[in-house]
Amino acid sequence: MGTDMAAPGQPGCTSYDAIVIGAGIQGSFAAYHLAQRRRDTLLLEQFFLPHSRGSSHGQSRITRSAYPEEHYAHMMPHSFRLWQQLEDEAGILLYSLGPDAVLDAVTLAQRFPGLRPCPGEVALWDSSGGVLLADRALRAVQDAFRRRGGTVRDGEKVLRIDPGAVITVTTAAGLYRAPRLIIAAGAWTNAVVAPLGLRLPLQPLRIDVCYWREKEPGSGGAVTPCFMAMGLPYAPHGIYGLPALEYPGLVKVCYHHGSPTDPEERDRTPPGSPHPHIALLSNFISSYLPGLEPQPAVLESCLYTNTPDGDFILDQHPKYSNIIIGAGFSGHGFKLAPVVGQLLCQLSLGEEPSHCMAPFAISRFPGVLRAAL
Ligand SMILES: Cc1cc2nc3c(=O)[nH]c(=O)nc-3n(C[C@H](O)[C@H](O)[C@H](O)COP(=O)(O)OP(=O)(O)OC[C@H]3O[C@@H](n4cnc5c(N)ncnc54)[C@H](O)[C@@H]3O)c2cc1C
Known part of the structure; x- marks a missing residue:
């Protein structure tokens, strides 16, 4: 959907309630939760979907509740409920236990x-514990997002982000504006956030x-x-x-x-x-x-x-509170993606997050702010 805002003599610009960069499992779930809350959302992906260049491809991922860290153990029952919800909605099997x-x-x-x-x-x-059917799950959440009115634009690499009360995102194909942005760019996160003056230890x-x-x-x-x-x-x-x-x-x-x-x-x-x-x-x-x-x-x-401590990064940009970053899933993020997506959505809407966010704060890493490129 989106609203066209082409000013005379300017290239077309479409406005949304929210933009998500990265259609891996984390960005796709963040977009799904935004669409579930009736936010007109654009999901941007640099490669044509499906692709195998990032972290979310392949047919299988392990899921389990047994976690040495309490914060993930607490999140897993919630994640299972959300996986079940998606499975019911999609009408297909997404995991076996x-x-x-x-x-x-x-x-x-x-x-x-x-x-x-x-x-x-x-x-x-x-x-x-068991197997999550990864490719199938990724497709299911993207389909559910589309069914709720969300827009996926693949083969569109984000080239530039102009922060502000309304953020402008420039891709090779167009200009998009929204009051909130979620960056879930996987291994490319630092390339995306460097121009915003941030260097994360990824x-x-x-x-x-x-x-x-x-x-x-x-x-x-x-x-x-x-x-x-x-x-x-x-x-x-x-x-x-x-x-x-x-x-x-x-x-x-x-x-x-x-x-x-x-x-x-x-x-x-x-x-x-x-x-x-x-x-x-x-x-x-x-x-x-x-x-x-x-x-x-x-x-x-x-x-x-990977992050140095193996914990995810789920937080606002330290300077731009309407830009939310989800990164550093350190090889164990797939099973938790439904909750991660919900937390990113809650952060972007200014809602109280459903879990304690302290383990995921950017502030645990000193010196990450740089001069914007
Ligand atoms: C071999 C392997 C095994 C794993 N096993 C497990 C497991 O058993 N259990 C488990 O829970 N987890 C597992 N994981 C981890 C899990 O798969 C990852 O944590 C998860 O897929 C990360 O998703 P993501 O969305 O952050 O990244 P990605 O899937 O990489 O998505 C990021 C997306 O952003 C896009 N992007 C980047 N830059 C731009 C740009 N400028 N413009 C537009 N788009 C952009 C990329 O193209 C990409 O599609 C495993 C990972 C691997 C690699």
Whole structure:
């Protein structure tokens, strides 16, 4: 929708109640919540949708309630309710979950013949844990946004933001104005906010997304639950896996760390070791998932955008209170996107946020304000 405001002799300018930059999962949910509150909203995306250049593509993400940090554990039941709401609205399945228990090594191996834990190791089974169908979820929230009257303009990179009581956003194709702006630009956030005098401590990382083939098709090697390896004596913290879903017989096992990159250069092969964590994953596969080939059958890429403390950034711009920033999801933001989107929407409308925002404040990082470019 939007309202055309073309002054004589000026390029056309369309006005909205709100503009969101970035149609990844966070920006899409922020736009959805704004549209749900009947705000005429424009969602701008630099690439044509769907795309695989950011952080929200792929078919699967882990969801879980088990979180070491209390603030995320408190947000998860809320997030599940909102996922359920979207699932009902969209009329399609967006996630699948499992039952509850603590399993010792023997029970775990009996239940999941593909997993070979060491004696004495235990698994905590989180009944709220499971797989979120990521691509499907992203499409569902964007469709729901459109159904509520929202406008998506893809293939339109934001080139310039002029702050003010009414913000002007310039893309390669047009000029848009709104009294509030949400920036959810993933690994490109610093490129978008630098001209607004802000430099956030965000580190984009290229993540190797690895899929491992069953040695003997149908032997049970691919039968695994979602798992996260923590505190194991013979494996580093942060290896995680998901059952075969994207590709038949191929289990997704990845490392929760990556190599620093520029999002524009993600696919350029870095000098030295191009995939530094494959050996570590291969060792893990040999020990814990012996039914799988210890070399990846498929290797894809994705981007994390990490903060120094691993907590998200959800806050107003320190100088422009009508510009809200959602960034730094540090490789664990998908499951929480429905709540993140709602918090970004609440911040932009001046509403009381539904959760404590202290862990997400920009002020926890000193010295982020610079001279505007
Ligand atoms: C391999 C991998 C596994 C993961 N596993 C999990 C998991 O199991 N569980 C979990 O909860 N989370 C997981 N995550 C994290 C989760 O996927 C991310 O936190 C989430 O997708 C981040 O979404 P986003 O919207 O911030 O970023 P993005 O999806 O990157 O969206 C940002 C968008 O902004 C657009 N943009 C940028 N600049 C501009 C501009 N100037 N103009 C217009 N548009 C612009 C980009 O093109 C992009 O589409 C994983 C991530 C990866 C990479």
